[in-house]
Amino acid sequence: MSPFGGAGGLGAVPAGQSAVPCFRAEDFHLFCTAGELLRGVDLVVPGGRITALIGPSGAGKSMLLRSLNRMHDRVAGLRVTGGLWFREQEIYAPDLDPVCLRRRVGMVFRQPVVFPASIFDNVAYGPRVHRLELGPAGLATRVERCLRAAGLWDEVRDVLRQPAGRLTGGQRQRLAIARALAVDPEVLLLDEPTATVDPVATARIEDALLRLRGALTVVVVTHNLAQAARISQQTVFMLEGRVVESGPTEVVFHQPRDTRTEDYLTGRFG
Numbered sequence: 001m002s003p004f005g006g007a008g009g010l011g012a013v014p015a016g017q018s019a020v021p022c023f024r025a026e027d028f029h030l031f032c033t034a035g036e037l038l039r040g041v042d043l044v045v046p047g048g049r050i051t052a053l054i055g056p057s058g059a060g061k062s063m064l065l066r067s068l069n070r071m072h073d074r075v076a077g078l079r080v081t082g083g084l085w086f087r088e089q090e091i092y093a094p095d096l097d098p099v100c101l102r103r104r105v106g107m108v109f110r111q112p113v114v115f116p117a118s119i120f121d122n123v124a125y126g127p128r129v130h131r132l133e134l135g136p137a138g139l140a141t142r143v144e145r146c147l148r149a150a151g152l153w154d155e156v157r158d159v160l161r162q163p164a165g166r167l168t169g170g171q172r173q174r175l176a177i178a179r180a181l182a183v184d185p186e187v188l189l190l191d192e193p194t195a196t197v198d199p200v201a202t203a204r205i206e207d208a209l210l211r212l213r214g215a216l217t218v219v220v221v222t223h224n225l226a227q228a229a230r231i232s233q234q235t236v237f238m239l240e241g242r243v244v245e246s247g248p249t250e251v252v253f254h255q256p257r258d259t260r261t262e263d264y265l266t267g268r269f270g
């Protein structure tokens with residue numbers, strides 16, 4: 001399914017949701033040479049929704065997010081135990097091709113990554129690398145659809161062949177989102193995507209994520225609690241390498257089960 005279809009309203013069962021969760025973790029641990037970074041994570045991430053990953057600095061949010069598409073494979077000295085699944089596929093199974101996984105599970109970082117190339121070529125990068133058979137017209141259509149989905153098309157439609165380096169920070173982050181969408185992923189992982197951009201760009205990025213919700217599963221790490229409340233349907237609170245609490249955003253924010261969640265949400269720490 002394309003991630004460009006409309007999103008269901010809040011509370012509606014989105015098209016991308018199925019009985020099998022998008023991600024599932026059971027007693028998942030991540031170790032580095034200096035010790036344990038994730039200490040037995042249990043988690044269910046439903047498909048077709050926006051899940052916010054919140055918690056203080058050092059809680060393990062980025063580590064968990066990166067585990068979901070095996071970004072750690074490139075980091076020496078990291079080792080995992082326990083279960084972590086994407087749909088029915090075990091993410092750390094030795095026979096799983098991480099390149100295929102990362103095509104289905106895209107990632108956007110805190111600092112916008114822009115290649116030294118034109119705006120068009122930045123978005124066309126993934127389809128070209130993965131040799132998607134789109135043809136020149138199909139590729140142009142794909143680039144336009146992704147720029148529209150990321151809420152950037154109207155600002156760049158006349159300058160597609162200009163260097164992407166000329167874009168502002170907020171535009172670069174939306175370009176990074178468009179580039180991630182260009183290989184038609186099922187999931188978008190975002191690590192503090194609005195931390196380095198202004199409030200106007202933040203609103204555009206949030207709008208884009210809300211439009212994508214439904215056909216696409218979104219997992220977003222954020223320190224901005226108002227943002228988590230605005231855009232997510234599911235919230236996961238992490239502390240010291242563990243998931244303390246997760247559930248519907250309204251419940252986690254207004255009726256948290258754990259006092260540590262309440263303390264964090266009311267600003268007592270973090």
Ligand SMILES: Nc1ncnc2c1ncn2[C@@H]1O[C@H](COP(=O)(O)OP(=O)(O)OP(=O)(O)O)[C@@H](O)[C@H]1O
Binds near residue numbers: 032034060064075
């Ligand atoms: N490559 C690494 N090797 C070893 N330890 C690391 C590595 N990267 C991060 N850590 C440690 O892992 C722990 C969890 O880090 P992580 O980056 O997941 O936290 P976080 O919740 O994303 O924090 P922040 O909100 O500051 O980004 C921290 O104690 C951090 O110092």
Ligand SMILES: [Mg+2]
Binds near residue numbers: 063221
């Ligand atoms: Mg982080």
